[in-house]
Amino acid sequence: MKALISVYYKEGVEELAFALKELGYQLVSSGGTAEYLKNKGLEVVEVEDITKFPQMFDGRVKTLHPVIHGGILMRDWVEKDLEEAKRFGIEPIDVVVVNLYPFEEKLSEGLEEKELMEFIDIGGPALIRASAKNFYRVLVVCDPEDYGWVAQKLREGSISLKDRKYLALKAFSMTAYYDSLISRALSDLFEMNGVFPKFAIPVKSLGELRYGENPHQRAWLLENPLESLGITKAEVLHGKEMSFNNYLDADSSLRLVSQFQEPACVIVKHNNPCGVAIGRSPSEAFLKAKESDPESAFGGIVAFNQSVDLETAELLKELFLEVVLAPDYEERALEVLKTKKNLRIIQFFGFSHYWDIKKVSGGYLLQEEDTLDYQKLEVVSQRKPTIEEMEDMLFAFKVCKYAKSNAVVIAKGGRTLGIGTGNTSRVDSLRCAIQKAQRFGFDLNGAVMASEAFLPFSDSVELCAEVGISAIIQPGGSIRDKEVISACDRHGIALVFTGTRHFRH
Structure with a gap:
């Protein structure tokens, strides 16, 4: 039995490697991963020893070889595959542990174009997809969070077909996300921001919400890694868990209040502004906004474009509100607001423009965001x-x-x-x-x-x-x-x- 381990994020992988070694798996690895495992006291066979071919071009080519991919893709329930494997000296690989070059992390480092290209992984996605395709026989692990439970189940001999399907689906989801991230990031980098006939937008789940717009609907909060700011990047400082509707209303209020330079307050209800005002201070802006429609302000979402001070916090405390948003809070103001146990207190850092996407039956509508105030006066x-x-x-x-x-x-x-x-x-x-x-x-x-x-x-x-x-x-x-x-x-x-x-x- 063979296990191929080739990871960029190495910390913790030895837990799974030791479990595999105890169960009699031969560990196959290359480059930095092989050195890391050896330093942990594990015996490792180098990929080059199996392929009989050195890694080339600074490691760009090492696992892209028929002996490796054949060992992953061969089907042990197909007689012809077994015959061909024997003829070409290909031995099965039963476990593949791979994660990818950190393209997402490198986007924020301001690398030159050619430097950034070096962090587009080629061999990793190929290994992951091949393993996931052959999940009936090959166990694929692409997320470090899975090392622990997979190691335990391997030791117990309790890896199930459902586990294999879960890991395979996670693997395909990861490579799809990775490729969509590269595609959209390069469209920005190359200044080719149109929409190709077939394209994808990268999103990752930040977790499941209590429910959607209504209690019978499931919902999740998804984040686009190419947007540096926005409501998904805001920090919940206090209060109950944010709901689907809270996020919608909070985003609406954040966008509107960010349009003003002077102290401003926006009160939103059901994704519509019900009171908006500017003033000499956040407290004055809040009072003017609340008085615009005191009925609708009850149970609303209140957003400020400047730091919330103690005076403003005392005023907010007197009204039942779902969410308060601001770029900052004075320490004493935060103490006052936190006396309201269920009040959600959000600190935001601005928002960024991307695509505006709406669901329709059978697909989606996509447009540029509305960023223009007016063409003329x-x-x-x-x-x-x-x-x-x-x-x-x-x-x-x-x-x-x-x-x-x-x-x-x-x-x-x-x-x-x-x-x-x-x-x-x-x-x-x-x-x-x-x-x-x-x-x-x-x-x-x-x-x-x-x-x-x-x-x-x-x-x-x-x-x-x-x-x-x-x-x-x-x-x-x-x-x-x-x-x-x-x-x-x-x-x-x-x-x-x-x-x-x-x-x-």
Whole structure:
């Protein structure tokens, strides 16, 4: 019986190697792995002694040989395989322990292109895939986490067919991940970021969540290693386990609050902003955001773009919240927040842009992320907006970008007064936003309205005029733009076109 051991990550592999040796396996290895095992007191046969061929090109070619791959791929239940193996002097290899060059780790080291290529493993994936393909006879171990239990089961003689299938599936998953990582990383490196007819995106599981959007759905948190920042990279400092919905809402709030330079607070409910504000301090921003919609703020997700201080923490403590996110927390603020046992406290470090992927039946939709705020700021009305109106319009348009379509945002003084989202009619979204603002006692005279897509009719302008909204920002581009502009001029409303739509379905 033979066991081939060729690993980059060597620590701990001797546990499995000793178990194999005790059971009578001949250990076959090469290069650094052979030296490592010998130093641990194990007798090892070099690969070159079996292949009768030296390793070449600084180790680029060593196990890519018929004696090795034949020993792995031969089927002991096929008579012809046994005859050919005997004819060519190929002996079966029964266990293969392999892991791969650290391409993923080397991506972050800023290596030159040719240096990085040296960390693309060729022989390793070939050995792993060959072993996994022949799992009925060959036991493949590609993850150091499996050394311990595999060694124990080998000693007990209890390796089952289910164990073999599990290890084979893990092996194929690892090589698929490895190849997809290389493919996508090189597409960035070579500046060829389009989508080939067949391609893969690398993801690795960070663990199973309690459940999905609903308790009857299973769910997992997956991480893309090519994205250096984001909600999957955030640190949970305190509180209950994050749920599927928590992650969705937290990501939405993180993205929106990161759009502002001044102290800002975003409150999200069901993946929609319900209160957004900027202020002179995080505490002022929070109070303004909460007062925008105090009903929806209950049980919400609250995000800040600056460190949470003690004053802000005391305010947060008074409200039931699911999650608080911030780039940092003062020590005393953290102590106050941690008195709420179930409150999830998250420290984030920013987010990065990648592909936006949505599931459809039979496949997926993939698009670039929406990273553009606007193409232009064109005043198309007779009345020009004031400086204050323009500031509020730009603020509201940013918020609109992160609300579900059809989306309308009413704002004044650096905070939202009413947000209408998810309606099938844009004017209905506006009605919802106005009703919310009025229900909480806001004076809409001098407020601004933002729409994430063009106004198809002048009815929205008429509604704005009725309540005193003085300025509107929208992409423009409707066949009825002239009608909308005329209505604004009739009511003395300033109108700005951005040339950029922000649908968010």
